[in-house]
Amino acid sequence: RWCVALSGGLDSTVLLHGLQQLAREFDYVSLRAVHVHHGLHTDADDWTARCRSLCRDLDVPLEVRRVDVDLDSGQGTEAAARRARYAAFESLLDEGELLLTAHHAQDQVETVLLRLLRGAGVKGLGAIAVRSRFGRGWLVRPLLSLGRPELEACARDHALRWIEDPTNRDTDLDRNYLRHDVIPALRLRWPGMDASIGRTARLAAEAQELLHALAAQDALTVMNGKLIALRRLRELDGSRQRNLLRYVLQQRDIAPPSELQISGGLEQLLTAREDRNPVLRWPGGQVRRYRDNLYVLEDDPEQLADAGPDTIQWDGHEPLALGAIRGRLTIERLAGEPSGLNVRFRRGGERLLEADHAHHQRLKKMFQARGVVPWMRAHVPLLFQDEELLAVGDLWLSSEFATRLGEGARIRWEGHADPF
Structure with a gap:
């Protein structure tokens, strides 16, 4: 055809x-x-x-x-x-x-x-x-x-x-x-x-095929799933680091930044102090560092999040759509007619009493312990009843809410950007 x-x-x-x-x-x-x-x-x-x-x-x-x-x-x-x-x-x-x-x-x-x-x-x-x-x-x-x-x-x-x-x-x-x-x-x-110029184009295309093959080989050892492992990336010389990043961007169908941005951005991502979370941004994409990995993202979740009301009232019986980044919240097989349910997003200072815990825990510490990336923490839906925090997405449930859901019921958070 x-x-x-x-x-x-x-x-x-x-x-x-x-x-x-x-x-x-x-x-x-x-x-x-x-x-x-x-x-x-x-x-x-x-x-x-x-x-x-x-x-x-x-x-x-x-x-x-x-x-x-x-x-x-x-x-x-x-x-x-x-x-x-x-x-x-x-x-x-x-x-x-x-x-x-x-x-x-x-x-x-x-x-x-x-x-x-x-x-x-x-x-x-x-x-x-x-x-x-x-x-x-x-x-x-x-x-x-x-x-x-x-x-x-x-x-x-x-x-x-x-x-x-x-x-x-x-x-x-x-x-x-x-x-x-x-x-x-x-x-x-x-x-x-x-x-002559046609020959140059053919030779350049052939050289690019070799660079592509080298990057694919490096990816086998450097990539940690979808993430770039910093320790392994540092074992490559600078040209191979840049070549690998261009390869990963191509695989994700993300237009790359300029060569100057790649060089300077990688230097910052690799050398910043451990307590820093540097970001390389350009129109259409970004690379973020968190802990021991680099995250390659198509767009900025902080800018893409759907602006909505601070508090969303919810009856819990129908799925609640929260946007492309924040996903959808569902309570399956919910019994009864709970009142006062509402969904919010982080404002700071939230605490949750989990099952098997004697004391409330700060949500910030829970995110850190679970490895939730900083740029997604503001997009995890928080389910409240009045002012009591019941659930954090489907990552954690309060002790009381877990009991209240009853046998066979569960909360699901789906269709969202990866929080890890």
Whole structure:
């Protein structure tokens, strides 16, 4: 099953035409196209109509997806549009289906130069991969070995018509500036630069595969489940520590911070005093230290917690939803009609009298003894009856409440972020 990303420009028009010719020869090939309408250009509706016309002529099914581009993301219009476009592609791709894009050799050259100018490492210089996992299927770029002149010749030979996006001439955009003003001058001096840069991209991608394999090997000894064990991490040299952290972030699908943040942040996480709980934060992720481990988190639970009322009245018979971080509280097989039940979150000074304990214990000490991470302590639901603390999530019950629940009844705290 093949799905072509169709913009209507030269590259994707040639790709769709070529694949349609192949699909006619092989009955087992299922071919379709998808066009993303970004709504950013006054001609966007016309481009969609021309894609429909092309697919009608080629007898290829076309799906049009309209997307909302977040222009306030701080990424720039081009990057925000690309993110929205690929999110649309991922959402519609079937299991095992190939998404085929029309990137060619000149796109590879531009991408390598842009990333080099931005200080990319070997992963970035690997640039555009020929094939990679994508959503439920694969992302494939079959034209990477071909140049634009070859695509233009193919289009002329088959009398193909395509869309010329006027924004491709805007040299205020970095990629267009390279394409129109910089790269032609470089080619005059180094005619073989496209092949050389393509080779650099392939070698960088190969080096990245080796770094990935090394990090996977280090993870076997350094990772403590989902946590990074500090003692074992310290046994690696600095470059392998940074490589492992980048690997863990990739495995969690978290965009990494800058190289400067990784270096400085790791130094702080590894060298801070034992009584400190340092944090490396960046947009979209964070790494926290607690005791002997590093915790890699997608987002900041302190910022994501749903702001709600200080006190939530509850009858105890229906599950109580508390948000994505704080989860859901349920009392199973609750007998009777308890009155005065309410749920709160930590304010400080709470105490609980557990079964088998003669005295009330401070909740802060209980959290510390159980190893509940500091950033989750404010999100553990506290069940009160009037002013008496009955339960702390499902971690602890008061002696009286355990008796009151009766045989077979229990409290459950589910769907929350990991408190340990």
